[in-house]
Amino acid sequence: MLISAIQKTTLLDYPWKVACIIFTTWCNLRCGFCYNSEFVIPEKISKIKDFIPENIFFNFLKTKIWKLDWVVICWGEPTIHKDLYNFCKSIKELWFLVKLDTNWQNSKVLKNLIDDKLVDYIAMDFKNSFDKYNLTTGVTEDLENYKQSIDTIKNSWIDYEFRTTLVKWIHTKEDMEEIAKVLSWAKKYYLQNFKWWKTLDKDFVWKSFSVTELQEFKEVCKVHVKNVFIRGYDK
Numbered sequence: 001m002l003i004s005a006i007q008k009t010t011l012l013d014y015p016w017k018v019a020c021i022i023f024t025t026w027c028n029l030r031c032g033f034c035y036n037s038e039f040v041i042p043e044k045i046s047k048i049k050d051f052i053p054e055n056i057f058f059n060f061l062k063t064k065i066w067k068l069d070w071v072v073i074c075w076g077e078p079t080i081h082k083d084l085y086n087f088c089k090s091i092k093e094l095w096f097l098v099k100l101d102t103n104w105q106n107s108k109v110l111k112n113l114i115d116d117k118l119v120d121y122i123a124m125d126f127k128n129s130f131d132k133y134n135l136t137t138g139v140t141e142d143l144e145n146y147k148q149s150i151d152t153i154k155n156s157w158i159d160y161e162f163r164t165t166l167v168k169w170i171h172t173k174e175d176m177e178e179i180a181k182v183l184s185w186a187k188k189y190y191l192q193n194f195k196w197w198k199t200l201d202k203d204f205v206w207k208s209f210s211v212t213e214l215q216e217f218k219e220v221c222k223v224h225v226k227n228v229f230i231r232g233y234d235k
């Protein structure tokens with residue numbers, strides 16, 4: 001696994017639990033609002049002097065048994081790494097819980113991890129209504145993989161959340177209604193503002209929504225999804 005960085009402790013990523021975060025490298029998408037472009041864009045990644053060897057990470061993890069509950073694996077996009085399966089397996093062998101943050105485009109990898117119980121929680125970025133998905137992710141792709149991932153999650157035991165990072169002029173109430181219809185069965189759906197001060201595409205600066213606007217989106221979504229939250233404002 002290409003590890004760009006490790007955050008050794010956080011209480012913020014999973015409620016009431018202590019976690020460490022692994023930042024992987026590369027991403028197959030190019031969302032303009034991405035705030036970790038240094039882990040996504042090849043020219044920026046090349047400025048990272050050294051990746052962290054896996055054995056350093058696992059040595060660290062072995063000192064944290066009974067002190068950490070979760071290992072969070074996040075961006076770039078973890079599922080594009082062929083060794084993700086074995087990486088998760090090694091973490092599980094040390095009895096840690098695994099949370100995966102993913103753009104859920106790689107449906108086969110996701111299914112294998114879920115079927116073999118190598119992840120315990122998945123957070124999936126539902127970028128936009130399917131009509132505007134490619135506009136939002138910055139790449140043109142077949143959306144079938146996302147639909148297969150939805151089927152996998154729907155039919156699985158796994159705990160999960162969907163979330164949408166909202167950007168002015170990209171997300172409308174109509175888009176949110178479309179997403180909410182697709183996710184009408186989902187357990188949890190989070191709406192969140194993007195970090196306008198640090199974006200992959202500089203044209204995205206200053207385009208976040210007000211709390212009132214987020215509340216309006218939430219009301220639209222709640223018609224279809226039972227549990228909708230605004231990240232940072234709701235519990």
Ligand code: SF4
Pocket residue numbers: 027028029030031033034035036040075076077103
């Ligand atoms: S926001 Fe996520 S999916 Fe989009 S480019 Fe950044 S890491 Fe990739």
